[in-house]
Amino acid sequence: MSSYSERARAILPGGVNSPVRAWNGVGGEPVPIVEAHGSRIVDAEGREMIDLVASWGPAILGHAHPTVVAAVKEAAARGLSFGATTEAEVELAELIRERYAPAERVRLVSTGTEATMTAIRLARAATGRHKFIKFAGCYHGHSDALLVAAGSGLATSGVPDSAGVTPGAAQDTIVLPYGDEAALTAAFAEHGSEVAAVITEAAPANMGVVAPPAGFNRLISTLCRNEGAVMILDEVLTGFRAGPAGYWGVERDHDVAADLDPWTPDLVTFGKVIGGGLPVAALGGRRDLMEQLAPLGPVYQAGTLSGNPVAVAAGLATMRLLTDEVHGRVAEAATSLRDGVSGALTAAGITHAVGSAGTLFSIFLGLESAPVTFEQVAGQDTAAFARLFHALRREGVALPPSAYEAWFVSAAHTASDVDHIVATVAAWAQSERDSRGA
Ligand SMILES: Cc1ncc(COP(=O)(O)O)c(C=O)c1O
Known part of the structure; x- marks a missing residue:
């Protein structure tokens, strides 16, 4: 546990001011964020990441426009x-x-x-x-x-x-x-x-x-x-x-x-x-x-x-x-990320479903078809999500720390951001397949 985490836990219940910020669903300790610009956030250890949290939704233009x-x-x-x-x-x-x-x-x-x-x-x-x-x-x-x-x-x-x-x-x-x-x-x-x-x-x-x-x-x-x-x-x-x-x-x-x-x-x-x-x-x-x-x-x-x-x-x-043109860019980034990630999982034979509503989407690992009820959602493979979450973090991509959240994109996400995320998911999916087969 970093000294920051200890200090945070000694004063803030669970080290956070809102429970979704804790990493209870994926394990590990969050590192504080020090700044964010466009599609990127930077943590206190100097790591720059492509952000898919977007402050849980607000940062639709990207950070600090x-x-x-x-x-x-x-x-x-x-x-x-x-x-x-x-x-x-x-x-x-x-x-x-x-x-x-x-x-x-x-x-x-x-x-x-x-x-x-x-x-x-x-x-x-x-x-x-x-x-x-x-x-x-x-x-x-x-x-x-x-x-x-x-x-x-x-x-x-x-x-x-x-x-x-x-x-x-x-x-x-x-x-x-x-x-x-x-x-x-x-x-x-x-x-x-x-x-x-x-x-x-x-x-x-x-x-x-x-x-x-x-x-x-x-x-x-x-x-x-x-x-x-x-x-x-x-x-x-x-x-x-x-x-x-x-x-x-x-x-x-x-x-x-x-x-x-x-x-x-x-x-x-x-x-x-x-x-x-x-x-x-x-x-x-x-x-x-x-x-x-x-x-x-x-x-x-x-x-x-x-x-x-x-x-x-x-x-x-x-x-x-937030003009129609900007919404169009959000839609483009969301669609190419959603389809790219799903395609990479499919190519590696990782069972998953995609939930999609307008420009919002999320990936349900372990489900054969898109869920409707909470009961169906709860059947997803949260342990696999935790592995994906940490694999993406290691390669500079910040997913929300829970399988129950949207993957938030913004108008600042570029085609190369999307390509990097998709390539990282593809590499994870291959190693996941290999380790499941082992
Ligand atoms: C659909 C919905 N309603 C209400 C809320 C509560 O909003 P707040 O966190 O600003 O109180 C949220 C927060 O995530 C939400 O997603």
């Missing part, structure tokens, strides 16, 4: 925080609505957790109902009612998924298997008049990347509308990353091309990309719902640093730079 850094410096020089509305906040909210029409009104907050927590509160207030439905394997932040696992029977109350969450906080959360239309329809048949909301990731990306089965999001939308419940689409991870209008936009474009009326969420949550690496998240949605937030309505929500001017400057600069 000069225009974003300049905007942050300029905003900071004008004052770090005012506790009052600024023009830039209005502009960022307008930009979100311009690109994502269902966000008729927008409230900026600091974290995705705040956004989803507020969305649930708002849905409960608007419907006068208490229960809501979530799906196993979808992550919506760490507020109590959302840290709930499936109970013993389907469509029953959930049970706490973290110590410290009370049965009371969990009892109104119904947890269903992801993508299971029959379970969803049955839950509405049993509890319809009590269901305030269904919350779902637009495309699950916290159990690896899962493509929503065709029509699943639409079914949620239809059931919510028919039963008087609120559809909360969580785009904290996918928003302005999976595509120019998030994963909702991917399905909308598909529907329009197929001559179908697009479905629309009632509330939507954003985070990550809209802050460009600083803490900005947002709740958006139907005007009649959003205007129930204080000070217009009775639903309380507040934040000392909400819409912080320095954070908003980073978000605004990022969003302005």
